[in-house]
Amino acid sequence: MSKVAVITGGGSGLGQSCAIRLAEEGVNIAVVDVSDEGGNQTVEAVKELGQDAIFIKADVSKAEDVKRYVDETIEYFGTIDYFFNNAGISGSGAYFLETDIKEIEQIVGINLLGALYGIRYVAEVMLKNGGGSIVNTASSAGVIGQDTVVTYSATKHGIVGLTKSLVAEYAKDGLRVNAIAPGPTETPMVKSYFEANPKMKESAESGIPQKRLGTPEEVAELVTFLLTSKAEYINGEVIRIDGGFTNTKF
Numbered sequence: 001m002s003k004v005a006v007i008t009g010g011g012s013g014l015g016q017s018c019a020i021r022l023a024e025e026g027v028n029i030a031v032v033d034v035s036d037e038g039g040n041q042t043v044e045a046v047k048e049l050g051q052d053a054i055f056i057k058a059d060v061s062k063a064e065d066v067k068r069y070v071d072e073t074i075e076y077f078g079t080i081d082y083f084f085n086n087a088g089i090s091g092s093g094a095y096f097l098e099t100d101i102k103e104i105e106q107i108v109g110i111n112l113l114g115a116l117y118g119i120r121y122v123a124e125v126m127l128k129n130g131g132g133s134i135v136n137t138a139s140s141a142g143v144i145g146q147d148t149v150v151t152y153s154a155t156k157h158g159i160v161g162l163t164k165s166l167v168a169e170y171a172k173d174g175l176r177v178n179a180i181a182p183g184p185t186e187t188p189m190v191k192s193y194f195e196a197n198p199k200m201k202e203s204a205e206s207g208i209p210q211k212r213l214g215t216p217e218e219v220a221e222l223v224t225f226l227l228t229s230k231a232e233y234i235n236g237e238v239i240r241i242d243g244g245f246t247n248t249k250f
């Protein structure tokens, strides 16, 4: 029987690449996103690989939407084995004291509350079924401090905390929870930003020991490894995938 994965932010970037990589492993996917276009595109890509997929339009910052995407996944697929808790936004890049309160609320709502709500409902299903595996998307900014991303960094450090603490409570019941901390990765969002600001791309790359950005495919490979039984004894880890970037910042 095929395993079932729920992927938030599955309509683009890391979420979409991971959906495709998991489908190659024979996994069926519930794609959760606010974007109809992206969500449906991922569903098509998964189906082309011979796996089943559904798109569920939901805003992860709303607890009632989160409960609904979990209920609809169970209704359609009957279970949830893997959860890539990934939807997130970055913010305007303004210094913190120039940041609008609305922007702070939005970033915390999507990146941190959205991740907590997701685990609140998904883990309930997993534990009822004897266990499951979760990967949360943190960031380089979740393991080091960086300017112009104070709120984002606070939410991603929060992701690291929830990853470790959940393991303390539920590893004994069959739950595995890990996090990834990608450095700048060439998702559509980052690509279009760097196309408009080529100097920023050069400066980002020069600060990375491997002198290039990461690719969504490289991140999808790591997430697939962590989600599946190949990583059965890895729990509560935060794995950096950043070409050495954060290891040179201490």
Ligand SMILES: NC(=O)c1ccc[n+]([C@@H]2O[C@H](COP(=O)([O-])OP(=O)(O)OC[C@H]3O[C@@H](n4cnc5c(N)ncnc54)[C@H](O)[C@@H]3O)[C@@H](O)[C@H]2O)c1
Pocket (backbone or CB within 6 Å): 008, 009, 010, 011, 012, 013, 014, 015, 032, 033, 034, 035, 038, 058, 059, 060, 061, 086, 087, 088, 089, 090, 110, 137, 138, 139, 140, 181, 182, 183, 184, 185, 186, 187, 188, 189, 190
């Ligand atoms: N790309 C990078 O360089 C990078 C680096 C570190 C961490 N990350 C993290 O990776 C995750 C994915 O980022 P990405 O680069 O793939 O970005 P992306 O913009 O390509 O994809 C994010 C997806 O999330 C969806 N989304 C946004 N708000 C949502 C909401 N409220 N509810 C449901 N879906 C929502 C978007 O529609 C989009 O499809 C984010 O958590 C981001 O913080 C990205």
